[in-house]
Amino acid sequence: MTLKSQDNWKEEFFKRSGLLIHQFSFGVGLIIAFSFMLLLDDAIAPGAAIAAFIFIASLGIAFRYAVFGDIVLLPRFSLDSYYSQTSKNKPQSKAPKKTREPLIGEGVTGYWETKVDTKAYGSMQITLCLTQKDNEITGSVEGSLFAPMEIESGSVFDGHATWKADSSGFLSFSTSFDVRFKGDIIEGEVDFGKYGKATLSGQRSTETEVTASAPPEDRIFGTLPPEEISEELMPRLQELDLVDNCRQLAEEGWTIIKEAADPEFIARLRQAIIECSPVEGTDGSKLSGLLETDPVFAEAAINPKLMAMAEFSVGRGFLLASMVSTIREKDSAPIDLHADQAYFPEPFPAHNMMLTCCWATDEFTLENGATTVMPGTNALLRHPTEEETKTPQNMVTMDCPAGSVAIWDGRVWHANAPKTTDGQRVVLHTSYQRMVVRPNEDFSHIADQMIEEYGEPMAQLMGKLDSIAKKDFDYVEDFGTFIRTTNNAKL
Numbered sequence: 001m002t003l004k005s006q007d008n009w010k011e012e013f014f015k016r017s018g019l020l021i022h023q024f025s026f027g028v029g030l031i032i033a034f035s036f037m038l039l040l041d042d043a044i045a046p047g048a049a050i051a052a053f054i055f056i057a058s059l060g061i062a063f064r065y066a067v068f069g070d071i072v073l074l075p076r077f078s079l080d081s082y083y084s085q086t087s088k089n090k091p092q093s094k095a096p097k098k099t100r101e102p103l104i105g106e107g108v109t110g111y112w113e114t115k116v117d118t119k120a121y122g123s124m125q126i127t128l129c130l131t132q133k134d135n136e137i138t139g140s141v142e143g144s145l146f147a148p149m150e151i152e153s154g155s156v157f158d159g160h161a162t163w164k165a166d167s168s169g170f171l172s173f174s175t176s177f178d179v180r181f182k183g184d185i186i187e188g189e190v191d192f193g194k195y196g197k198a199t200l201s202g203q204r205s206t207e208t209e210v211t212a213s214a215p216p217e218d219r220i221f222g223t224l225p226p227e228e229i230s231e232e233l234m235p236r237l238q239e240l241d242l243v244d245n246c247r248q249l250a251e252e253g254w255t256i257i258k259e260a261a262d263p264e265f266i267a268r269l270r271q272a273i274i275e276c277s278p279v280e281g282t283d284g285s286k287l288s289g290l291l292e293t294d295p296v297f298a299e300a301a302i303n304p305k306l307m308a309m310a311e312f313s314v315g316r317g318f319l320l321a322s323m324v325s326t327i328r329e330k331d332s333a334p335i336d337l338h339a340d341q342a343y344f345p346e347p348f349p350a351h352n353m354m355l356t357c358c359w360a361t362d363e364f365t366l367e368n369g370a371t372t373v374m375p376g377t378n379a380l381l382r383h384p385t386e387e388e389t390k391t392p393q394n395m396v397t398m399d400c401p402a403g404s405v406a407i408w409d410g411r412v413w414h415a416n417a418p419k420t421t422d423g424q425r426v427v428l429h430t431s432y433q434r435m436v437v438r439p440n441e442d443f444s445h446i447a448d449q450m451i452e453e454y455g456e457p458m459a460q461l462m463g464k465l466d467s468i469a470k471k472d473f474d475y476v477e478d479f480g481t482f483i484r485t486t487n488n489a490k491l
């Protein structure tokens with residue numbers, strides 16, 4: 001397993017060194033220039049000081065150009081502030097602005113909240129940030145389909161303004177605006193080039209809510225390899241001490257989290273399973289409807305450790321696939337070798353599609369009917385053959401104490417040992433899957449209620465945070481959600 005964050009240290013080292021040398025040469029240039037002014041003859045001191053400063057400072061500028069590829073005369077004097085604005089390795093702040101600071105300075109025009117009616121995309125809100133100075137207009141154009149665009153060639157005369165701006169976001173196109181100001185009202189036309197023309201109307205505002213949704217996060221190109229942990233997820237896994245579990249899950253297809261929750265929670269979970277289980281004489285399995293029977297099941301589903309493991313294994317934005325409880329008695333039948341991705345043809349995708357997490361409210365031992373697994377078979381990317389099902393090889397028992405969660409990959413071959421001990425073995429099987437896979441269980445009738453009670457993690461599990469299969473999803477108004485959904489598929 002390799003970690004992305006470890007791959008970039010050389011790049012970061014050279015970038016920081018480049019900035020440091022730029023700063024150092026600037027400082028040395030000032031000191032020497034000052035020394036010349038003090039020590040040299042008055043006739044030559046100013047010229048020598050300026051020449052020395054330019055020469056020494058230029059060395060730093062040249063070095064910086066070699067490292068960064070840009071030419072900046074004055075270095076920043078805070079490494080942190082500079083680096084936080086330029087590093088490609090650090091996430092940029094994408095928090096939506098709630099209010100705008102009014103523009104200050106000569107010739108302020110202000111902010112204009114406008115509605116643009118297009119044929120291709122319907123109506124969209126665009127915020128124009130305009131500054132007028134003499135007959136020139138500068139500023140930016142922001143909106144749901146736009147990365148902020150700088151205004152170019154902007155001019156205004158007698159209330160009539162025109163300007164151009166190019167979008168280089170998800171959609172790349174050129175625009176030209178032709179508008180007229182009437183007091184606080186703005187009206188006009190926008191030409192979106194190949195996407196056609198649109199009418200624009202709006203009103204001036206000096207401080208206003210941003211009408212578009214949160215700006216989209218940067219679009220991700222390429223996909224994180226299956227065994228890697230994203231930079232976004234890594235801190236959470238480290239905090240929960242789950243990095244080694246991820247490594248084992250990726251390599252062997254299974255892992256165990258011990259003490260996944262406190263004993264009181266495990267006792268509540270065990271009791272809830274027993275109380276809602278089918279009557280005696282059945283196999284003790286409840287295959288659906290657990291979420292609405294007791295709050296403990298929702299708490300199990302959004303357990304932070306399971307959520308972090310599932311994000312690693314089945315990607316950001318994953319869904320809840322099913323919740324099933326089983327109560328196994330003495331002499332209950334074993335389960336044959338199989339992979340949980342039963343609905344997938346082979347070869348399986350290189351990325352895992354389904355993750356099974358079994359809450360063991362009783363200990364798992366071979367005698368107690370524990371799950372057994374063939375480590376590494378997740379890499380075979382296929383179901384076991386009929387012959388392999390009859391003769392499992394190198395099986396490992398997922399031994400663990402009560403209170404653990406046994407986790408396995410949807411592609412790894414596993415079975416269930418026969419239970420030979422007295423008493424019950426009570427388990428909750430919580431399965432998660434990739435955002436694009438239809439869940440095994442239908443949660444639609446309780447989704448809203450669950451989200452109201454448990455918030456954002458539950459909204460994700462119920463599939464409410466992505467743009468997939470949403471009736472009347474508005475790609476213009478909610479472009480940020482669309483981009484985040486496409487990014488989810490790559491992390």
Ligand SMILES: [Fe+2]
Nearest residue numbers: 338339340414
């Ligand atoms: Fe299974």
